[in-house]
Amino acid sequence: MKPVILVSHSYRGAVITEAGNDSNVVGLVNIAAFAPDAGESIASLIANPAPGAPEPPILPPQNGFLTLDKAKFPASFAADVDSDKAAFMADSQVPWGVEALNGTVSAPAWKTKPSWYLNTTDDKMIPSDAQRFMAKRAGSNVVEAKSSHSIYVSQPEAVAKLVENTA
Numbered sequence: 001m002k003p004v005i006l007v008s009h010s011y012r013g014a015v016i017t018e019a020g021n022d023s024n025v026v027g028l029v030n031i032a033a034f035a036p037d038a039g040e041s042i043a044s045l046i047a048n049p050a051p052g053a054p055e056p057p058i059l060p061p062q063n064g065f066l067t068l069d070k071a072k073f074p075a076s077f078a079a080d081v082d083s084d085k086a087a088f089m090a091d092s093q094v095p096w097g098v099e100a101l102n103g104t105v106s107a108p109a110w111k112t113k114p115s116w117y118l119n120t121t122d123d124k125m126i127p128s129d130a131q132r133f134m135a136k137r138a139g140s141n142v143v144e145a146k147s148s149h150s151i152y153v154s155q156p157e158a159v160a161k162l163v164e165n166t167a
Contacts, residue, residue, distance in 0.1 A: 020109025
């Protein structure tokens, strides 16, 4: 099999942090994503937000799944995205399981494989300072962009450039 670089956004950073241990994976790229350490979960990373950090508009669980408040979605998740597109994103969001928040990482791949991180400095979902902390801890090569959490929509060229340069 050919070498693989895993690319993630947001919650999926936790997924590639563990999945990246596969022998075919040669690097990790996180786009405004969580990068937990051993024993950490998304729940533990968001348990104690920094004073003044934005509070994501996560609604109470419904049947074991979470979604973001559609009315607050554009400002929190996609502030630099065209308003019609941001509304569409809010309407088409995929619920994520509450249990997924508690899954802990056993062996972070970023400890043994190169990683890159795109920090979105106007992010209202994962604060920029939290992104910087995780990227530094992972020893990631960091690129910063003035963007919301939805940089893959608002600035797809920045995401593509990082992935291309990584490959």
